[in-house]
Amino acid sequence: MVTSTATQLEPTGTPRDEVESVVVRFAGDSGDGMQLTGSQFTLATALAGNDLATFPDFPAEIRAPIGTTFGVSAFQINFGARKIATAGDAPDVLVAMNPAALKVNLGDVKKGGTVIIDTGTFTARNLKKAGFEADPLEDDSLDGFQVMKVDISKLTTEAVKEHGVSNKDGLRSKNMWTLGLIYWLYDRDREPTVNWLRVKFGKMPNIAEANVAALNAGHIFGETAELPGGLRGLSVRAAEISPGLYRAVTGAEALAWGLAAGARLADLRMVLASYPITPASSLLHILAGLKQFDIVTFQAEDEIAAVGAAIGASFAGSLGITSSSGPGVALKGEAIGLAISTELPLIIVNSQRAGPSTGLPTKTEQSDLFQSVYGRNADAPLVVLASSSPSNCFEIGIEAVRLATKYMTPVILLSDGYMSNASEPWLIPDFDSIEPFPVNFAKTEDAGEEGFMPFSRDEATLARPWAKPGTPGLEHRIGGIEKEDGSGNISYDADNHQKMTDLRAGKINGIANDIPLQGVELGNESGQLAVVGWGSTYGPISRAVGNMREDGYDVSHVHLHHIWPMPLNTGDLLAGFDQVLVPEMNNGQLVKVLRAEYLTPAQAMNKVNGQPFKIAEIEAAIKGCLDGQSGEAK
Amino acid sequence: MNAPAVPLKAKDFASDQEVRWCPGCGDYAILKGVQKTLADIGTAPENVVFISGIGCSSRFPYYMSTYGFHTIHGRAPAFATGVKLANPELDVWLVTGDGDGLSIGGNHLLHALRRNVNMQIMLFNNEIYGLTKGQYSPTSKQGTRSPSTPMGSLDRPLSPVLFALGANASFVARAVDTQQKHMPGVLKRAHTHQGASFVEIYTNCIVYNDGVFSSFAEKGTAAEGELLLEHGDPMIFGKERDKGIRMKPGALELEVVQLGVDGITEDDLLRHDETSRVLAGLLGAMQNPDFPVAVGVLYCEAAEAYETAVYQQVDAARAANGKADINALLRSGSTWTVGD
Numbered sequence: 001m002v003t004s005t006a007t008q009l010e011p012t013g014t015p016r017d018e019v020e021s022v023v024v025r026f027a028g029d030s031g032d033g034m035q036l037t038g039s040q041f042t043l044a045t046a047l048a049g050n051d052l053a054t055f056p057d058f059p060a061e062i063r064a065p066i067g068t069t070f071g072v073s074a075f076q077i078n079f080g081a082r083k084i085a086t087a088g089d090a091p092d093v094l095v096a097m098n099p100a101a102l103k104v105n106l107g108d109v110k111k112g113g114t115v116i117i118d119t120g121t122f123t124a125r126n127l128k129k130a131g132f133e134a135d136p137l138e139d140d141s142l143d144g145f146q147v148m149k150v151d152i153s154k155l156t157t158e159a160v161k162e163h164g165v166s167n168k169d170g171l172r173s174k175n176m177w178t179l180g181l182i183y184w185l186y187d188r189d190r191e192p193t194v195n196w197l198r199v200k201f202g203k204m205p206n207i208a209e210a211n212v213a214a215l216n217a218g219h220i221f222g223e224t225a226e227l228p229g230g231l232r233g234l235s236v237r238a239a240e241i242s243p244g245l246y247r248a249v250t251g252a253e254a255l256a257w258g259l260a261a262g263a264r265l266a267d268l269r270m271v272l273a274s275y276p277i278t279p280a281s282s283l284l285h286i287l288a289g290l291k292q293f294d295i296v297t298f299q300a301e302d303e304i305a306a307v308g309a310a311i312g313a314s315f316a317g318s319l320g321i322t323s324s325s326g327p328g329v330a331l332k333g334e335a336i337g338l339a340i341s342t343e344l345p346l347i348i349v350n351s352q353r354a355g356p357s358t359g360l361p362t363k364t365e366q367s368d369l370f371q372s373v374y375g376r377n378a379d380a381p382l383v384v385l386a387s388s389s390p391s392n393c394f395e396i397g398i399e400a401v402r403l404a405t406k407y408m409t410p411v412i413l414l415s416d417g418y419m420s421n422a423s424e425p426w427l428i429p430d431f432d433s434i435e436p437f438p439v440n441f442a443k444t445e446d447a448g449e450e451g452f453m454p455f456s457r458d459e460a461t462l463a464r465p466w467a468k469p470g471t472p473g474l475e476h477r478i479g480g481i482e483k484e485d486g487s488g489n490i491s492y493d494a495d496n497h498q499k500m501t502d503l504r505a506g507k508i509n510g511i512a513n514d515i516p517l518q519g520v521e522l523g524n525e526s527g528q529l530a531v532v533g534w535g536s537t538y539g540p541i542s543r544a545v546g547n548m549r550e551d552g553y554d555v556s557h558v559h560l561h562h563i564w565p566m567p568l569n570t571g572d573l574l575a576g577f578d579q580v581l582v583p584e585m586n587n588g589q590l591v592k593v594l595r596a597e598y599l600t601p602a603q604a605m606n607k608v609n610g611q612p613f614k615i616a617e618i619e620a621a622i623k624g625c626l627d628g629q630s631g632e633a634k
Numbered sequence: 635m636n637a638p639a640v641p642l643k644a645k646d647f648a649s650d651q652e653v654r655w656c657p658g659c660g661d662y663a664i665l666k667g668v669q670k671t672l673a674d675i676g677t678a679p680e681n682v683v684f685i686s687g688i689g690c691s692s693r694f695p696y697y698m699s700t701y702g703f704h705t706i707h708g709r710a711p712a713f714a715t716g717v718k719l720a721n722p723e724l725d726v727w728l729v730t731g732d733g734d735g736l737s738i739g740g741n742h743l744l745h746a747l748r749r750n751v752n753m754q755i756m757l758f759n760n761e762i763y764g765l766t767k768g769q770y771s772p773t774s775k776q777g778t779r780s781p782s783t784p785m786g787s788l789d790r791p792l793s794p795v796l797f798a799l800g801a802n803a804s805f806v807a808r809a810v811d812t813q814q815k816h817m818p819g820v821l822k823r824a825h826t827h828q829g830a831s832f833v834e835i836y837t838n839c840i841v842y843n844d845g846v847f848s849s850f851a852e853k854g855t856a857a858e859g860e861l862l863l864e865h866g867d868p869m870i871f872g873k874e875r876d877k878g879i880r881m882k883p884g885a886l887e888l889e890v891v892q893l894g895v896d897g898i899t900e901d902d903l904l905r906h907d908e909t910s911r912v913l914a915g916l917l918g919a920m921q922n923p924d925f926p927v928a929v930g931v932l933y934c935e936a937a938e939a940y941e942t943a944v945y946q947q948v949d950a951a952r953a954a955n956g957k958a959d960i961n962a963l964l965r966s967g968s969t970w971t972v973g974d
Contacts, residue, residue, distance in 0.1 A: 241972055246969060246972055247968065273719075291948045298944075305742055308715075312685070313717065315713070320720075335705075469701040470680055475680055477649065477651075479695070
C-alpha cells in the first residue's frame, strides 16, 4: 500500500496566481499514452488535496491509424479548491500532442484558454492526416487563445539521450515531458510519478530513467523557460473535504468491490459469468483478479451462456452475476425471464453505451432504462438500480446483492461507460461497519408432510425459499413453465397463472417498503422546479442546481437510485413542485416512466451526443423553466 | 459425495409427477435406464441435478426425484456449467435433443464439450422436432418430408458424435433407447469419466418419425445393423457373428469383411481402441446400409475437468494472497489522508 498525506506545497520560484478550479484536457494519438498521463496527474492532484473528477475519452479502435482524428485519445480532469461535481464543461488548458488532437479538441476550449502544442508533430504529413488545409500554427486558427508552442518531441529526445534508449522508445516519453510541464504549471509533486515509473518499468531500468528524465526536463522547462503569452505557474488550494483516508476510484472498480463486499455480507460465493463487451469488460477483468475472495469468474462463449451460467450458479446456491452492455443484455432477455419465473437471485450489470445496435461502443448514454424496466416478453418484473457516480457504484453494488438475495429476484444494475471509466476521490468506507445480511438457505427440516414446497413464500417479503442442491430432503424441480403456487409443480391452470403473475408483481412492488424514501439532494422538498435525474447525470445536475440556487432560483435536485420499484413517496414528492424537469442522456425514458406512474407533467431534456451533460446546458434549461415565472425578471 | 444410507432402487429416483410423453415414446425407456443407472451407481438423490433445455426430452428432470432445472431452449449446457462452477461436488446430468442441443444450442454444447465440464450429456436423437409438431431437425436425413419441408428437407444432416469429437470432447458414446441391457453400462462409463461425457441416444419418435432407426435399433435388426464396441475386442457383428470391420488395405477407410471368406480371420479385424480419436471418427461415420452403426464407447480420453482447474486457480490465489479482507482490498494501491 502506498499511503501519502495531502499537503499544501510551498510555491517554488516566481509567485503563483491562485485559481479556484481548473479543467485540463490531455489529447494525443491513442499511442501517445494520454490515459496514463491523465491518471498520473489525477493522483498527483489528489495528493495535493484538491477535489477532482475525470473523464477519459478514447476511440473504439485499439490502434487507429497514427495521426488521424479518429485515433485521438483524450483525458479531462477538473480539479479545484471547492467541491468538484463533473469533469468540467470546457477545458481551461488543452494539451495537443499532434495536429489531429488539436483539430478534434480546440473547439471545446474556453475562450482565452491555454493551448499547449507539440510543434514537433506538425509536419506536412500529419497536418494532412488531421485534415488541416493550412498549418493552424501559421494562420489565425489559434487567435483568442493563449498558445504555447514547444517542440516537445525534440526536447524529449534530447532529455532522454544519455539513457541509451532508441529514438522510438525515447519519443514515447513525450507524455512524461508534458506531464512534467503541467506539474510545474500547477505545482504538483513529481515524486509519486517517479516512484510509479520505477515500479512499472522495473525490468527495463533505462526506460524507467528515460521517462524520469523526460518528466524532470518538462518541469525544468516550465521553471526556466520564458513562456509565451506571459504564462505563469498557478496554484490551486486544497479543497475543504471531509477528513479521512481517500483513494481514487473508477466506477468499474467501485462496482467490482461493491459486489464482492455484497457477496461477503450475504455469505455467498460469487460466480461472475460474462462475455467481453465494451465498456463492460473491466468488471470481468477486475473480479478475475479477486479469486481469493471466493469469486469464480467465467468468460462464457456468448452473452446467453453468460447469463445462463450465472442463473445455474444461483440455482446451485451461489450468487450468480452477469455483466454486459445494452446489446448483450438484449441477448440475455429470455434467460432473465427464466430467472424471474423461477425466482432466483441474479444480478445483471449493464454498463450502458450509445446505441441502438452497435451504436457508439466507447461513448456514453443512459438509454437502456426502458430495456431494464420493460424489455422482456410477458409481465416480467424485476428490480432496477442505477448508480450515480463512480464511488456510488460501491453502495449500489451492495444494495443489488441485498435485494437479489432477500427477495429471490433478478436485479438489473445500471452503470454507464462514462461512470465505469471516470474516477473520483473516495472517502474509503469501513466495511466492518456495514450490517451483514447472510442468506438463510432452506433446511432439510423445512420440508413438511407434503414434502418441500419450493414456491411457498415468506409472508413479509413474498420471497420463496432458496434450497441448495446437495441438501437432503429438499430435492425439487423448477423451470420456465408456469408453476403451481406452493408446490412449484408444472401447472397449466388459468387461475393459478393469474395468481402467480400477481405474486411476482406484488413481490417486486413490495420492495418499495424496504428501500429509503426518496430525498432531495439539494434544495427544498417542494417549490417551483425539481430537476430529476438518474445515473451519471448526478454531477452536472448537482452543480447546475447549486449554481442556480446561489443565483436565487427556487430549484431542487432529486436523484433516483431505485428505478424500479421507485421509493414510495416519489409521486408525492414530485407533486410538491410546480414543474419537473428530467435531464437524461437518451431520448426521454425516465420522464415517460414518471408520467406513466404518477401522472406528473414532467418535461424532458435530452442529449445523445456521446458526451455527458455540461453544467451550462442544465443551467440554461433551469432558466428556461423558471425565468418569467411568478413575475420573476428574465 | 454421500452414498444413501439404504440402497435405493430405480423407482426411488422417480418423482411423483405423471410422465407426459406420448405412449410408446423412446424417452420412457431412457428414463427407466437412467433411473436404473443411478440406483446401480448408488448415488444419493440430493447430490444429483438434472438440467435440460426445451423439447420433448427436456421434460426429463420433472420425472426424476433429484434436483432438476428445466431451462430455456438450447442453453442447458450453460446453466449446467454454472451449477458446476458454483458447486463442483454436484453430479450433473444434462438432457438435450437433436434440435435443442445441435440447432439452437449447438454453440453451448460445443463449448461445454471443449471445456470438459464434468457432467453427463445425454442427447436424445430422434432426427425430428417433436414438441413443435414434426419439423425436420439438424440430424434429419436429406429429403425428410415435414410440415416445414413438404417437398423434402434440403439441408445436409450432421452427426452428433462427429460433432462432439470435433469439439474436442473427451468422452463420446452411443446408446439405443430400447437396448436396456446395454444403455446403463454406457451411462455408468459416462458417469465415471471426469469431464464432459457425451452420449448420443437414438430415440424413436413414434408420432413424427416412427421407425427412422429401424434398420439397426430393433430386436430383429440390431445384430446385423449394429456394431457393439468394447475396448480391446475385435469388431465383430452379425447374427452369426460372421462379419467384421477392418482397415481397407491401402486406404484410410474401414470396410466390412466376411469372416472365413478369402482366408479372413479374427486377427485381421480391427480391435477397438477407445483412446484413438481417429478411429472414433471412422467408427462414428459408419452408417447403414453399407456399415453397421457403432454403439458403445467410441472415445474416452483422460483429461482434467474444467471446474477442477478453476478451483485450483482459486486455491492458488488464496495461497498467494492470504486472508481475503475487504477492508484491505479497498485500501490497496495509492491512498492519501485528508486531515481535520
